[in-house]
Amino acid sequence: xxxxxxxxxxxxxxxxxxxxxxxxxxxxxxxxxxxxxxxxxxxxxxxxxxxxxxxxxxxxxxxxxxxxxxxxxxxxxxxxxxxxxxxxxxxxxxxxxxxxxxxxxxxxxxxxxxxxxxxxxxxxxxxxxxxxxxxxxxxxxxxxxxxxxxxxxxxxxxxxxxxxxxxxxxxxxxxxxxxxxxxxxxxxxxxxxxxxxxxxxxxxxxxxxxxxxxxxxxxxxxxxxxxxxxxxxxxxxxxxxxxxxxxxxxxxxxxxxxxxxxxxxxxxxxxxxxxxxxxxxxxxxxxxxxxxxxxxxxxxxxxxxxxxxxxxxxxxxxxxxxxxxxxxxxxxxxxxxxxxxxxxxxxxxxxxxxxxxxxxxxxxxxxxxxxxxxxxxxxxxxxxxxxxxxxxxxxxxx
Numbered sequence: 127x128x129x130x131x132x133x134x135x136x137x138x139x140x141x142x143x144x145x146x147x148x149x150x151x152x153x154x155x156x157x158x159x160x161x162x163x164x165x166x167x168x169x170x171x172x173x174x175x176x177x178x179x180x181x182x183x184x185x186x187x188x189x190x191x192x193x194x195x196x197x198x199x200x201x202x203x204x205x206x207x208x209x210x211x212x213x214x215x216x217x218x219x220x221x222x223x224x225x226x227x228x229x230x231x232x233x234x235x236x237x238x239x240x241x242x243x244x245x246x247x248x249x250x251x252x253x254x255x256x257x258x259x260x261x262x263x264x265x266x267x268x269x270x271x272x273x274x275x276x277x278x279x280x281x282x283x284x285x286x287x288x289x290x291x292x293x294x295x296x297x298x299x300x301x302x303x304x305x306x307x308x309x310x311x312x313x314x315x316x317x318x319x320x321x322x323x324x325x326x327x328x329x330x331x332x333x334x335x336x337x338x339x340x341x342x343x344x345x346x347x348x349x350x351x352x353x354x355x356x357x358x359x360x361x362x363x364x365x366x367x368x369x370x371x372x373x374x375x376x377x378x379x380x381x382x383x384x385x386x387x388x389x390x391x392x393x394x395x396x397x398x399x400x401x402x403x404x405x406x407x408x409x410x411x412x413x414x415x416x417x418x419x420x421x422x423x424x425x426x427x428x429x430x431x432x433x434x435x436x437x438x439x440x441x442x443x444x445x446x447x448x449x450x451x452x453x454x455x456x457x458x459x460x461x462x463x464x465x466x467x468x469x470x471x472x473x474x475x476x477x478x479x480x481x482x483x484x485x486x487x488x489x490x491x492x493x494x495x496x497x498x499x500x501x502x503x504x505x506x507x508x509x510x511x512x513x514x515x516x517x518x519x520x521x522x523x524x
Contacts, residue, residue, distance in 0.1 A: 180341035196301025224272035367411030457487030
């Protein structure tokens with residue numbers, strides 16, 4: 127078992143800090159965090175929140191994925207997921223050069239149907255099936271872009287943007303941050319050529335996600351606000367989808383504000399999102415999940431990340447996930463709630479939540495750093511050995 131798998135995130139921060147020759151006080155000063163918080167995170171007395179991880183990563187000059195132990199190479203090899211990543215890397219090498227096929231690609235409408243299927247698989251966290259299709263879809267979309275004109279070409283660009291969005295998700299979730307960054311750049315190229323404002327908003331939404339990893343929260347808020355402003359007065363072929371993008375961008379801004387420890391700002395964004403959700407209802411489009419339920423699960427996540435575990439648990443009482451709801455978001459909710467219960471010293475409820483996440487979205491759950499740190503916290507705190515926890519830990523790879 128590798129050292130990175132055995133370590134919790136706080137211990138990994140301590141190890142890399144020592145390799146850099148820094149004291150806790152030195153790192154705390156560089157990261158602009160309290161020495162007390164850093165000390166407790168390093169020894170496992172408190173969770174290493176995403177905000178703390180991002181701050182320490184910047185101060186140590188490493189990526190957040192390194193502090194989180196990602197990618198989990200041994201588990202990815204065991205599940206043969208690593209072999210699926212390389213064809214995607216190769217597929218992303220071309221996005222703007224015609225391939226010169228001897229036969230014409232399918233009509234863009236048929237390609238789009240397969241891209242829409244991939245986007246559904248993404249939302250349902252069924253990554254293996256999605257990843258298998260992506261390299262061929264990228265190539266076919268590229269060729270369609272260069273062999274068509276007019277609306278057909280525009281639609282081919284939309285297909286290409288959809289594939290890059292899917293690549294971003296799987297690369298980000300598995301810890302291949304470099305690959306996610308390439309996919310984001312490719313999306314920035316394709317979105318304006320698709321002439322669809324919702325896709326430009328999607329790029330901003332994902333770009334803001336990367337700023338959370340780097341700790342550049344100021345940039346993330348500005349990216350979101352500029353994108354929201356640019357949507358005003360825009361004509362769209364999918365006006366309902368534009369409202370969905372407005373909503374999820376408000377939620378992203380709320381999460382960023384929460385990591386900035388500005389709860390008033392976060393609450394204001396949640397209020398704006400809640401009002402919009404009440405007007406639109408559940409409205410999935412552009413590959414996102416939008417509606418009142420998503421506002422509720424984000425409120426839980428923000429409280430949990432702020433270490434307001436009691437508040438997160440209370441908020442979760444009002445979250446009722448409907449049958450058939452997006453598995454990726456539902457799974458993430460149970461991870462966040464499991465984290466809250468673990469640190470509120472409710473081990474049985476925490477493990478129940480983790481089992482829910484596994485049942486709903488097994489691939490996402492297995493490779494998510496929140497799950498691993500929660501399991502490690504439960505193992506450190508268990509008073510009597512739990513076979514159920516041991517079995518779950520083995521499944522995760524601990």
